[in-house]
Amino acid sequence: MSRTPVIAGNWKMYKTTAEAREFAAAVKNELQNVSGVEMVVCAPFTTLSVLQEALAGSKIAVGAQNIHFAEEGAYTGEVAPRMLTDLGVRYVIIGHSERRAYFNETNETVNKKVQAALKHDLVPIVCVGEDLSEREAGQTFSIVETQTRAALAGIEAGQAAGLTIAYEPIWAIGTGKSSTAADANEVIAHIRKTVAELYDGETASRIRIQYGGSVKPENIGEYLAQPDIDGALVGGASLAPDSYVGLIRGAVK
Numbered sequence: 001m002s003r004t005p006v007i008a009g010n011w012k013m014y015k016t017t018a019e020a021r022e023f024a025a026a027v028k029n030e031l032q033n034v035s036g037v038e039m040v041v042c043a044p045f046t047t048l049s050v051l052q053e054a055l056a057g058s059k060i061a062v063g064a065q066n067i068h069f070a071e072e073g074a075y076t077g078e079v080a081p082r083m084l085t086d087l088g089v090r091y092v093i094i095g096h097s098e099r100r101a102y103f104n105e106t107n108e109t110v111n112k113k114v115q116a117a118l119k120h121d122l123v124p125i126v127c128v129g130e131d132l133s134e135r136e137a138g139q140t141f142s143i144v145e146t147q148t149r150a151a152l153a154g155i156e157a158g159q160a161a162g163l164t165i166a167y168e169p170i171w172a173i174g175t176g177k178s179s180t181a182a183d184a185n186e187v188i189a190h191i192r193k194t195v196a197e198l199y200d201g202e203t204a205s206r207i208r209i210q211y212g213g214s215v216k217p218e219n220i221g222e223y224l225a226q227p228d229i230d231g232a233l234v235g236g237a238s239l240a241p242d243s244y245v246g247l248i249r250g251a252v253k
């Protein structure tokens, strides 16, 4: 089965509303005729509505970088799924390693967030990946497998098939040290095998699994040439309009 690649920018904690508007104006026309790839920008909460408006009529979808799992409630500082769908947001990153490391996200909260996102028809981009010491200890496969199984607990096959997993080795994030395309493919194939064990071959062949970690316009083609890599989750290189356009062009080559 052929899977349409998803290229998602993760802006992290960058850009004001004016900067987001500028970005949208710069990329919108450039990418109007692109086909064969899904384009996403995951932006800070404060810029989502501006981006949604500025990208209207384009093929670029807007995503958030986190959600709370409750419907609503006394959770100061948090944002509920319904508040995102209200804006027309389609995607949401869940369990990014920075959230696991700095904001106490666990495999359990990641699972609750995935369930909440799916309930509201948001497409989760679920992040998994090992740190350097785990890699050196030969635990990469077991870490990503545990994270994948936990994230998907209680999710039905039909819903699992529609979500996106991002394999992001922590040692490759923002370091300039990217995993080789062959290594990333091997880990991603293992994640796909885990999905096949949890569900069936059909679900495993439909689910999209991205690579993330120091992806740039110059190297994105190598990753997408691999059989199991279905796109990229990109931090730094998704911020400048030229670079974002370069990532998309590199992906459709």
Ligand SMILES: O=C(CO)COP(=O)(O)O
Pocket: 010, 096, 168, 172, 173, 174, 175, 176, 212, 213, 214, 215, 233, 234, 235, 236, 237
């Ligand atoms: O964390 C990442 C995307 O979610 C990767 O960041 P960089 O592309 O800046 O390495």
